[in-house]
Amino acid sequence: MAEHTFLRGPADWWRQAVVYQIYPRSYADQNGDGIGDLKGITSRVPYLKELGVDAVWLSPFYPSELADGGYDVADYRNIDPRIGTLAEFDTMLETLHAAGIRVFVDVVPNHSSDQHEWFQAALKAPKGSKERDRYIFRDGKGEHGEIRPSELVSHFGPTAWTRITEPDGSPGQWYMHLFAKEQPDFNWDNQEVRDDFIKTMRFWSDRGVDGYRIDVAHALVKDLKNGHLPERQSYDVSVMKNDGTDDLFDRDEVHEIYKTWRKVYNEYDPPRVAVAEAWVHANRRARYASTEGLGQSFAFDLLGTQWNKKKFHSTIDYQLKAAAETGSSTTWVFSNHDVIRHATRFGLPESALANLPKWYRSADREKQINVELGFDRARAATMLVLALPGSTYLYQGEELGMQEPLNIPSEQMQDPQWFRSEGSISRDGCRVPMPWTSTGSSFGFGPGGSHLPQPAWFKDVNVEVQDKDPKSTLALYRTALRLRRGLVCAEQFTWVKHPLAPQVMHFKRPNGWQCITNFGTKPFKLPKGQVLLSTKDVVDGKLPANATAWVK
Ligand code: GLC
Ligand code: CA
Numbered sequence: 388m389a390e391h392t393f394l395r396g397p398a399d400w401w402r403q404a405v406v407y408q409i410y411p412r413s414y415a416d417q418n419g420d421g422i423g424d425l426k427g428i429t430s431r432v433p434y435l436k437e438l439g440v441d442a443v444w445l446s447p448f449y450p451s452e453l454a455d456g457g458y459d460v461a462d463y464r465n466i467d468p469r470i471g472t473l474a475e476f477d478t479m480l481e482t483l484h485a486a487g488i489r490v491f492v493d494v495v496p497n498h499s500s501d502q503h504e505w506f507q508a509a510l511k512a513p514k515g516s517k518e519r520d521r522y523i524f525r526d527g528k529g530e531h532g533e534i535r536p537s538e539l540v541s542h543f544g545p546t547a548w549t550r551i552t553e554p555d556g557s558p559g560q561w562y563m564h565l566f567a568k569e570q571p572d573f574n575w576d577n578q579e580v581r582d583d584f585i586k587t588m589r590f591w592s593d594r595g596v597d598g599y600r601i602d603v604a605h606a607l608v609k610d611l612k613n614g615h616l617p618e619r620q621s622y623d624v625s626v627m628k629n630d631g632t633d634d635l636f637d638r639d640e641v642h643e644i645y646k647t648w649r650k651v652y653n654e655y656d657p658p659r660v661a662v663a664e665a666w667v668h669a670n671r672r673a674r675y676a677s678t679e680g681l682g683q684s685f686a687f688d689l690l691g692t693q694w695n696k697k698k699f700h701s702t703i704d705y706q707l708k709a710a711a712e713t714g715s716s717t718t719w720v721f722s723n724h725d726v727i728r729h730a731t732r733f734g735l736p737e738s739a740l741a742n743l744p745k746w747y748r749s750a751d752r753e754k755q756i757n758v759e760l761g762f763d764r765a766r767a768a769t770m771l772v773l774a775l776p777g778s779t780y781l782y783q784g785e786e787l788g789m790q791e792p793l794n795i796p797s798e799q800m801q802d803p804q805w806f807r808s809e810g811s812i813s814r815d816g817c818r819v820p821m822p823w824t825s826t827g828s829s830f831g832f833g834p835g836g837s838h839l840p841q842p843a844w845f846k847d848v849n850v851e852v853q854d855k856d857p858k859s860t861l862a863l864y865r866t867a868l869r870l871r872r873g874l875v876c877a878e879q880f881t882w883v884k885h886p887l888a889p890q891v892m893h894f895k896r897p898n899g900w901q902c903i904t905n906f907g908t909k910p911f912k913l914p915k916g917q918v919l920l921s922t923k924d925v926v927d928g929k930l931p932a933n934a935t936a937w938v939k
Contacts, residue, residue, distance in 0.1 A: 392477060392480050392481050392484060392594060392595030393484075393595045393656075394484040394487075394489055394595070394597060395656065395657065396657060397657065398657040398658055400441070400489065400657065401442075401489075401598065401660045401682075401683065401716075401778060402716040402777075402778065402878070403716065403776065403777065403778055403875050403878070404441035404442050404489070404778045405439070405440050405441050405442075405773070405778070405779050405781065405868055405871070406440065406441065406442045406443065406444050406491065406778060406779070406780045406781070407435065407438070407440040407442070407443050407444070407780075407781045407782075407783065408443070408444045408446065408723055408724065408780060408781065408782045408783060409428060409443050409444070409445050409446065409783055410423075410446045410456075410724050410783060410818055411423050411424070411425070411428065411445055411446060411447075411448045411457075411470055412456070412457065412470070412818075412820075412838060413783070413818050413819065413820040413821060413832075413838070413839070414427060414428055414431065414783060414820070414821055415427030415428060415430060415431050415821065415823070415832060415833065416820070416829070416832050416833025416834075416835065416837075417430060417833065418833070418834075418835075419833050419834035419835030420469070420833075420835055421829070421833065421835050421836040421837055421838045422469050422470065422838050423470070423820065423821075423832070423833070424469070424470045424471050424475075425448065425466065425470055425471030425472075425475040425476055425478075425479045426471060426475055426479075427833065428443075428445075428479055429475070429478055429479045429482050432479075432482045432483055432486050432488070433486075434850065435483070435486065435488055436486040436487070436488065437865065438786060438861075438864060438865055438868060439864075439865060439868030439869050439871075439872065440488060440781070440868065441487075441488065441489060442488060442489035442490065442491060442597065442598065443483065443488060443489075443490055443491065444490075444491035444492075444493065444598075444600050444780070445490065445491070445492055445493065446458075446493050446724055447460060447493045447495060448466055448467055448470045448471070448476075448492075449461065449462055449463060449465060449466065449467060450462045450465055450466070450467045450468070450502075451467055451500055451502075452500055452501075452502050452569060453801070454500065454501075454567050454569030454570065454803060455566060455567050455569070455570055455803050456724070456801065456802070456814075456818065458493075458495055458566070458570070458602060459498070459499070459500035459501070459502075459566075459567065459569050459570045460495050460499055460500055460503065461499070461500040461502040461503050461504075462503070462504075463494070463495075463499075463583075463584075463587045463590075464586075464587055464590045464591075476594070477594065477595075480594065480595050480596070481595075484595065489597035489598065490595075490596055490597050490598070491596070491597065491598040491599060491600050491660075491662070492591055492596050492598075492599060492600070493599075493600045493602060494584070494587065494588070494599050494600070494601055494602065495602040495603075496573065496575075496584055496601065496602065496603075496604075496607055497565065497572060497573065497602065497603045497606045497607055498564060498565065498566060498570040498571055498572045498573060499570070499571060499573065500569060500570065501568070501569045501570070501571055502569075505518070505521050505522075506522060506571050509521065509522055509524070509562075510551060510554075511554055513553075513554075514526075514553075514559070514560055517579075519560070520574060520577050521573060521574055521577050521579060521580055522562055522563075522571045522572065522573060522574055523562060523563035523571075523572050523573075523574050523609075523611065524551075524560045524561070524562050525548075525560060525561055525562075525563070525616065526560055526561070527550065527560070527561050531558070532558070532559075532560070532561075533550075533558070535548040535550075535561055536548055536561050536563075536616055537616035537617065537618045538618045538619075538620070539563070539616070539617055539618055539619050539635075540619060540620050540621070540622075541564060541565060541566060541567070541568075541807065542565050542566050542622050542804075543566055543567055543803050543804045543806075543807040543808055543811075544807050544808030544809075544811070545807065545808070547563055547564055547565055548561040548562070548563060548564075549561060549562060549564060549568040565603070565606060566803070567803040567807065569803075572606075572609075573607070574611075575607045575608050575609075575644065576608075576611070581644065581647070584648075585647065585648070585651055588648055588651050588652070588659075589651060592651065592652070592654075592655050592659050596659070597657075597659065597660065598659060598660040598661060598662070599659065599660070599661040599662070599681075600661070600662050600664065601661055601662065601663050601664060601681060602664055603664060603665075603666075604641070604645075604663035604664055604665045604675060604681065604684075605636050605637040605641065605663070605665040605666060605667050605675070606635070606636055607641050607644060608638045608640045608641040608644070609634065609635055609638070610634035610635075610638065615634065617634040617635040619635060622666075624666055624667065624668060627667070627668065629667075629668035629670060629671055631671070636666075636667065637665070637667040637668075637671055639674075642674055642675075642677070642679075642680055645661075645663075645675070645679075645680035645681050646679055646680060648661065648680075648681070649678075649679055649680055649681070649682070652682075660682050660683065661681040661682055661683065662681065662682075662683040662684065662685060662718065663675035663676070663680075663681045663683070663684040663685065664685055665684055665685070666687070669686075669688070669705065669709065672684045672686065672709060673709055673712060673713040673715075676710065676713045676715035677713055677715070678713075678714055678715070682715060683715050683716065683718060683778070684715070684718070685718050685720060685780075686706050686709075686717055686718050686719075686720075687720065688702045688705075688706065689702060689719065689720065689721055689768075689772070690720065690721065690723075690726055691740075693737055693740055694733050694764045694768070694906065694933075695906065696889070696890050696891075696892055696904075696906035696907075699768075699771070699892065699904075699906070700892060703775065706719075706777070707775075707776065707777070707880060710777065716776065716777045716778060716878070717775075717776070717777035717778075718777060718778050718779070718780060719772035719773075719775060719777055719778070719779045719780070720779070720780040720782075721765070721768060721769060721772070721782075721785070722781075722782040722785050722817065723780070723782050723817075724782065724814065724817060724818055725814055725817075726814075726817065727743060727747075727791045727812065727816065727817065728765075728782075728784070728785065728789055728790060728791040728816070728817050729761075729765045729768065729769075729785065730761045730762050730765035730785070730788055730789060730790050730791075731756055731761055731790045731791040731793075732761070732765075733760065733761040733764035733765050733768065734756045734757040734758055734759075734760050734761020734762070734764070734790075735755060735756060735757075735761070736755060739752075739755050743812055744811050744812050747811075747812040747813075752793065753793060756790075758790060760933065761790070762788050762790075762860075763922065763923065763933040763934065764933050765785070765788065766788060766860060766863060766922040766934075766935070767904055767905075767922045767923075767933055767934050767935040768904075768935075769781075769785070769864075769867075770863070770867055770902070770904075770920065770922055770935040770937070771892070771902060771904045771935050773867050773868075773871055774871075774894070774896065774900070774902035774935075774937060775880065775894075775902075776878035776879075776880050776896075777878075781864075782817070783821055784817075784821055784822075786860060786861050786864040787822070787848050787849065787850065787853055787859075787860055787861055788848070788859075788860035789848055790848075791816045791817060792816045792819040792841065792842045793816055793842075794840065794842050795813070795815050795816060795819070795839060795840055796840070799815075799839065799840055800813050800815050801815055801818075801838075801839065802814045802815045802818075815839055818839060819837070819839045819840070819841055819842070820832040820833075820837040820838065820839060820841060821850075822841060822845035822848060822849035822850070823849060823850045823851060824849055824850070824851040825846045825847075825849055825851050825852055826846070829841060830845045830846070830849055831849065831850070831851065863920070863922065866920055867920055867937075870919055870920060870937065874896065874898060874900045874939075876897055876898065877897045879896065879897050880894055880895070880896060881894060881895045882894050883895060883901070885911075888907065888909075888911055889907075890905065890906045890907025890908075891903060891904070891905055891906070891907060891911050892904040892906060893914075898939070899916070899939050900919075900937065900938075900939050901914060901916065901937070901938045901939065902935065902936075902937055902938075903930055903935065903936050903938065904934070904935040905930050905931065905932050905933065905934050905935075906932075906933075907932055908932050909932065910926070910929035910930060910931050910932070911929060911930045912928055912929050912930075913925060913928055913929065913930050913936055913938055914938055916938040916939050917938065917939050918936055918937070918938055919936075919937040919938065919939050920936065920937045921934060921935070921936040921937075922934045922935050922936070
């Protein structure tokens with residue numbers, strides 16, 4: 388592989404990196420088929436460079452039947468022909484690297500697509516074969532094996548077991564899938580499965596990929612010994628054991644796998660990095676972030692947090708301490724391809740936030756959103772975390788202050804969570820293709836249409852409009868990321884208390900950099916210094932409510 392695709396530099400580049408998540412099918416469509424592609428991403432590298440991100444993370448672009456937006460992978464070492472080719476991937480990587488931007492790819496090790504050649508081989512092979520052993524096949528209960536092997540619900544509801552038809556046409560065994568039925572779970576006790584993922588890691592690392600986002604990293608190893616099968620009605624972290632002995636999630640043995648991956652990552656210069664998507668008890672997160680393991684772990688606490696100083700304060704305290712104990716750095720994230728955009732979330736009343744599916748299904752859901760408040764708080768919240776030590780993950784479109792598009796008719800929905808479960812929310816809204824221009828059949832997403840319908844208000848919320856407006860959210864993000872490059876040096880952090888203004892959050896960073904966020908209702912007199920940036924206009928030296936300022 389061409390050496391020039393490697394981007395060298397310090398081994399700790401990731402510790403305080405700003406990583407921008409791209410959902411490839413919804414970013415930029417170069418050939419007008421309505422699906423974003425790699426050439427589209429390559430064409431946007433100047434935009435990403437100007438935005439000032441350190442890295443991009445690409446959600447899956449592998450061949451897939453799209454039963455779960457690409458998280459059903461049919462071939463881990465190839466590109467979906469609708470998205471591009473390996474040669475186009477190399478060009479994209481080279482272009483990003485030339486702009487100084489590193490690349491994370493998404494690895495989905497818990498399950499494959501049912502179209503993966505191994506699963507297809509398993510369907511054709513007999514019970515007890517080595518082909519079936521790569522997945523989790525079991526006989527059903529009941530006289531004719533007609534009852535599912537255990538009462539295990541799927542993440543997308545309702546059951547995690549699907550029965551197959553044997554090659555001779557008779558009703559056959561069942562296989563386990565924690566997600567959609569098109570996503571059969573691998574059997575990680577199988578050595579071939581382990582070896583194949585090492586091969587995948589080497590394949591992308593050799594091409595020059597800098598890092599990996601590991602999907603459902605806590606689920607790979609399950610307790611299936613002596614005929615045991617996990618049973619569960621909920622995937623809530625609260626029902627999971629927090630000592631490494633849960634039979635389904637976060638088992639201690641999973642880290643043996645990540646140790647073998649770490650050895651591979653460390654063969655490269657700089658070492659490849661990884662971030663775990665692990666929905667585990669907070670006290671267990673450190674294991675995934677260990678330097679002998681993946682190295683970093685997502686902290687999702689702020690995804691559900693209300694606009695509340697106390698909650699932000701305790702979350703920040705906890706995350707910084709926990710990261711320091713492992714020698715890793717923490718992660719900040721408000722939006723991704725799985726959740727309602729944070730500009731909308733922060734505009735919801737607490738009752739709606741407490742039960743998002745209920746809000747999503749209510750007839751007056753849009754009336755419940757205070758758009759202006761959500762917008763202000765989202766900007767303030769993002770500027771707050773960008774001033775903290777650790778790395779920040781941004782999600783495409785949030786740099787436009789984008790609200791969640793809520794206008795998708797159910798017949799155009801694609802999310803399996805929406806289909807498999809009553810009362811759930813659809814993740815399609817946050818996956819609506821990016822608006823680049825005010826006009827055009829898909830607001831500049833491409834020369835054709837868009838695989839999910841875009842709202843009419845994209846004519847006002849898009850890159851073209853915001854590019855010209857120095858007060859836009861895009862301009863704010865650009866300024867923040869540029870300033871941050873100059874300010875981030877050491878990871879020190881100190882709280883400043885304001886007993887008379889308890890709703891104000893204030894902390895100091897090295898070199899005189901300070902960040903102040905006003906969670907209260909009254910304007911707050913800023914400390915002396917130069918206001919480097921402010922999410923709302925500072926009037927008479929005072930920071931308005933629902934705003935953040937950086938002062939030096
Ligand atoms: C992760 C992904 C999500 C996907 C699931 C199954 O949670 O973020 O989009 O549906 O894993 O792969
Ligand atoms: Ca395309």
